[in-house]
Amino acid sequence: MLTYFLIIVPTLISVFLIFNYWQERKYRRKPYYKLADVGWQRITPPKNAQLVHSVALIGDIGAVATDGTDPVLHLFKQWQQQAGANGTAVFLGDNLYPIGLPPEGSKYRAAAEERLNLLTQMLKSYSGKGIFLSGNHDWFKGRKGGYQQMLRQEKFIVEKLQDENSYLPRNGCPGPVPIQIAEGLLMVVINTQWWVHRGIRPLGKEYNCPYSDIEQFFLDLNTLLRKNQHQRILIVAHHPLYSNAMHGGKFTIKQHIFPLTAAHKRFYIPLPIFGSAYPFYRKMFGAYEDMAHGKYKKMRKRFLQIFHRYSNIIYVAGHDHNLQHFEIRRNHYIVSGSGSKTAFVKKGGKATFTVEQLGFVVLNYYDNGQVWIEVQAVSEEDKAGKIIFRKELKSILKPNVAQEEMI
Incomplete structure (x- = not known):
């Protein structure tokens, strides 16, 4: 009996891992669409609607090539030319x-x-607006000394x-x-790194912040x-509130079998069973930058408690190196974090759309009040880039409230 157990159990586990690995390989780097959005190509904005403003949202741009060959920057230049003065480019941190x-x-320093210099030059020659946010890597990967690191970048860009x-x-x-x-169309900028940072977290007049109690932030946000x-x-x-990727606790079969590839992509040392300890830890407890971590979890809970009261919100973040869209309680949650890197994203779940490709999300706002998402991506087959998903973000x-109450 013990012999059968020692043979059957490992065999079943091996079959399960192989099957799931095969399933992952089938859809990795291929767009996933929720059934209702499979025919997205046939649905376009009304022909009589005029584009009022376009917003390019690019996350985790920090590893782009500077030699003129970067495909995402080429795609971004195309967007700049199309949007013109009625465009806003937002870099979502990292x-x-x-x-x-x-x-x-x-x-x-030199790199x-x-x-x-490359990114700021692209914005200096652009007739629209450009805004940078900060992410955990801009804060020295969330370590002590990150506050000064971020201030150095802020000063340089300004x-x-x-x-x-x-x-x-x-x-x-x-x-x-x-x-x-x-x-x-109102844009609201939030520094989510503040909640998960391990070092100095600026608050109060000492740091030129408008309040000294973080509860005032939530009151101001809700009032706004x-x-x-x-x-x-x-x-x-910078940090997403929904994600089917690593920071949301989703890992590949490869990461369970070869966990050391998280440290370096060439560390193919098989550690089955033991290798699952790392993904399990990230999923259940989390690093500082994971949704499972206590600080991140508390931040996420507070934001969603407020956002769920409303039905006109589009929340866009980076952090996970892929492109995702979720529609939750009549609001929309987007991940646009593949400006220079890509990483695994799981299909299905609550997601409407996911893909593991370089690119970014564009939101187009029309004079009829509609907002449409366009996911522009580049692949190994199509370096020029193309739209791989489009959808009206309904709300x-x-x-209108009393005019004197408006910001």
Whole structure:
């Protein structure tokens, strides 16, 4: 009996792992569409609708090539030409890998400056707006000293662009920072790194932040959303609130069998069963940058408690290196974090769309009040890039509040 057990159980486990690995290989780097959106190509904005404003949302751009060959930057240039002055480019954090902008003398400084110079030059020659957010890598991967690292990057970008609103929220404060980018379309910028950071977290007059109690942030955010229920609200941040990828606790079979590839892609040392300990830990307890971690979980819970009260919100973040869309309780949650890297994303679940490809999300706002998502991606087969998903992001708007209450 013991012999049969020792043979059958490993055999069943092996069959299960092989089957799941085969399933993953079938859909990796291929778009997943919820059944209702399979025919998305046939659905387009009304022909009589005029485009009012276009927003390009690019996350985790920090490893782009600077030699003129980067496919995502080529795609971004095309968007700039099409959007013109009626466009806003938002970089969703992790603008510099691996540790943000280090001080002079660091071995990473030259490469970091080269990337920032390239990105800021693209915005200086652009007639629309450009805004940078900060992510965990910009805060020295969330370690102590990250606050000073972030301030160094903020100063560099603001001086290059000569625009005080080119890096938000300023001084590493939590936000929220409202920007009326078009009539009927309000953008709100939030620094989610504040909640998960391990070092200095700026708050109060000492750091040029408007309040000294973080509860005031949530009160201000809720008031802002309540007073603007008549508008479409676009909230931009670095950390997602829904994700089918690693920071959301989703891992590949390969990561269970070869867990050391998380440290280096060439460490193919098989550690079955023992290898599952790392994904299990990330899923159940999490690193500081995972949804399962206590700090992240608490932040996510507070945000969703507020957002679920409303029905006019589009929340866009980066962090996970893929492209995703979720529709939850009449609001929309988007991940656009594959500006320079890609990583596994699981299909299905609550997701409407997922793909593991380089690219970014564009939101187009029309004069009839509609907002449409366009996912623009590049692949090994199509370096020029193309739209691989399009959908109207529907919402329920409420009547305008008293004019004197509006921001």
